Amino acid sequence: MNLGLPELLVIGAVALLVFGPRRLPELAKGLGKGIRDFKKAVSGEDEEPKDISGISTPHATAVPPATEKVTAEKKTDRAKDPA
Numbered sequence: 001m002n003l004g005l006p007e008l009l010v011i012g013a014v015a016l017l018v019f020g021p022r023r024l025p026e027l028a029k030g031l032g033k034g035i036r037d038f039k040k041a042v043s044g045e046d047e048e049p050k051d052i053s054g055i056s057t058p059h060a061t062a063v064p065p066a067t068e069k070v071t072a073e074k075k076t077d078r079a080k081d082p083a
Contacts, residue, residue, distance in 0.1 A: 015027075
């Protein structure tokens with residue numbers, strides 16, 4: 001399938017009629033970003049910097065807020081109960 005200049009002009013004119021002059025640049029920007037993200041995903045590029053120390057770090061070990069609250073309540077119960 002070979003698209004020449006006349007075919008591309010017809011496609012552009014139809015897109016302009018359907019989406020309008022205000023929305024067409026937004027759609028083109030979104031399409032470009034989608035293609036760029038797809039290429040990055042296919043090539044395996046990461047946005048996060050790689051760990052150069054050679055030691056892999058474990059995932060986050062932070063305690064969720066609900067657990068911290070329960071732990072804090074237990075500590076206050078111990079402080080109130082002298083036994």
